[in-house]
Amino acid sequence: MALLRMKDLTISALEKQKYWETVADNISFDMEEGEILGIVGESGSGKSVTVLSIVGLNNDEIRVDSGSVIFDGEEMLDNTPKDWLNLRGSKISMIFQEPMTSLNPVIKVGAQVEEMLLLHEPETPVASRRARVIEMFDKVGLHHPEEVYDQYPHRLSGGMQQRVMIAMAMICRPKLLIADEPTTALDATVQEQILDLMRRLNQEYGVSILLISHDLRVIHSICSHVLVMKDGKVVETGPIDDVFYHPQDPYTQRLLAAIPRSTKEDFLARKKGLDRTAPVQLTVEKLKKTFLVQGNRLFGKKERRTVFEDVSFSLRKGEFAGLLGESGCGKSTLCKCISGLEQADEGEIVFHAADQDGRKRKISMVFQNPYNSMNPSKRVSWILGEPLVLSKVPREEREKRVREMIVRVGLTEEYLDDRMDQLSGGERQRVAIGLALMEEPDLVILDEPVSALDVTIQAQILALLKELKQDLGLTFLFVSHDKNVIYEICDRIFQMEDGHLHEVKGS
């Protein structure tokens, strides 16, 4: 008898408050007790609505049309609100993609976990609840659990927050843990730790885990079986190794091909062939940056913390450099200093070409999230034309250059009349790249430009960047936490670690 049996589940979503559209179509699968099952798919594939329907947490704009979900012998779709309350948290619990926003910002994390005991094991004496929480914190690998208990979420790192979420999900010993992209917002090393933890909990407690991810590598590392979803349908299913190494469906094949697999060796080989005769474009000398941090108490003293120091490097014209580092290591702050958005405490930044001519430095940036980094109500032609308006390029010339650029970044002229919010994430990121290139910049800073995108879209954007790098001879600084992506595209790589920068070289 399977722990969870989904049969022909069909779900619709209300689109534009007018019509219902099928977002999950005849989904069926079985999940055994103690199994780790993966569901992989890109955004819009219907994987989240499918899984949320198991716990009845979809919002009003989602409705289940037909099918059945049997969990632990009971039909979930017949549940009354009261049934749900008894089930959620105690038998089925969840962890989510963004631990930071998934925790209540104004409640101490210990109390948030303790709430689970209050809700589902009210017979636990109040005095021993705290001890239970601290014990659980210890189990999920949080150091100094007593101290963590009294912290607010924002004081913890992303990895610690996700551990708190897992402690919360596991404290009542549920039968099923649903993990919706639990590692997507985390750094690579933290990602592995969290996956390890989930595997360990699975073995120790026998909890079944339903893991949702857009990343087949994540699924591959801990799942035994996998469902591949696309446009609301299951396109392929089977034991993970079969799917991962011998994909049958063309979509699965494409998904696998899109994963950047370049290694350090590939990068070193490319680096050898690099032209080292171009003039130096940018020199950064002994840069140091510190921040004021508020102490713990209301009127507590502030302390100065060093983000990075003694950072020196130079780039030649036409180089495509990568900046690698985990979140919080200071790579974004370094970019802000280089672009002039922030002032460094010490050190020097020289843009040779611009500074010699005495003209303004032209530095453009592409940001991680194409959804909130550009004005959604403006048309593409307006967005691309704006820098030219500011530098008073005549109208005809401007329109010509905008038309050239939209083609350059792989879109067509028809896109020029669209508003930004009509574009998909990949299309927006193309516009963002086009915008960064409009004025022949001295340096283009790409700050995690592909990490918010689906793998297949990511592959397309990387291909575009490779093309631009070859054709334009511009200088790029590509910031990412993903080694594979950096190895795939960069000619030189700098790594930021513990506030210091060093270049990755062949031994």
Added chain:
Amino acid sequence: MKYIGKKVLILFATLLVMSFLVFLAFEAVKGDAALSALGDNATPEQIEALREEMGLNQPMTVRYGKWLAGAARGDLGMSTNYSVSVSELMKDKIAVTVHLAVLSLILILFIGLPLGIGTSGIWSAGGDIAVGVFNQIGMAVPPFFLGILITWIFGLLLSWFRPGAYVDLSEDFGRGLGFLVFPALAIALPRAFTLIKFIRDSMAGQKRLNYVRTARSKGNDERRVLYVHMLRNALIPVITFFAMIVAEVFAGSIVIEQVFGIPGIGRLLVVSIANRDFPVILAIVLYIAVIVLTVNAVVDILYHILDPRVMLED
């Protein structure tokens, strides 16, 4: 502590700049205390003589210097209209306005908070519209009209209080309160309804946030999701709005004090402007500045207490 020290410093700097600006502004205003004291029938010579006597002919910088020197000693000068010291005059009027303000704020909180929080669980389209319409009416009625309405209903029809017969709280607390509650209601109602809308909007903004989904996934019922998880988060932005109300109410309502005949700061301001009673106007402006800055500092601290993510800036 450093924070409070800094805020006090800012307060004094602001008072300095504002007092200077008020002096500057009055340079541009036609007419002065001498003119309004003697009336239309006075000869130019008489007016000139009085000006000389009152020191109005001295250059502005000299007058400002004198005023500053006095203010540093706690002497804000004499009212040119009432011939009493400004501090003496202000003391009584501020007390009246503060009584009215405190009572209004209590009413705003007692009406606004429970209704705002209570109705924010109503998210069905129909309930939303019903609450919305009721709310819009409450917000849209202008205070002076509400004041007249209350006077008519409770004063004239029901005779619960005597319109215009202000009783000071220090004379007779019970009767004073019985009178004051009606103007306070006129001040409170529109603001209470705005507060309701604000709380509802803020709550609605919370309901799609991830932590609310987490709260549901833990097995919380809707009541607990609302009161334990969302409320404190939703109240954070409401504080700023409430602080605006506090500052506004303490500054004295010119209209309501006029309609109900209450001898508070608002009425004093109107009379003083008409009579070009410059020292009094200046004192009132500074009083309002002190209120606004104090309220803002308190809000900063409240923010920090309610939202652990917010740091106190200095």
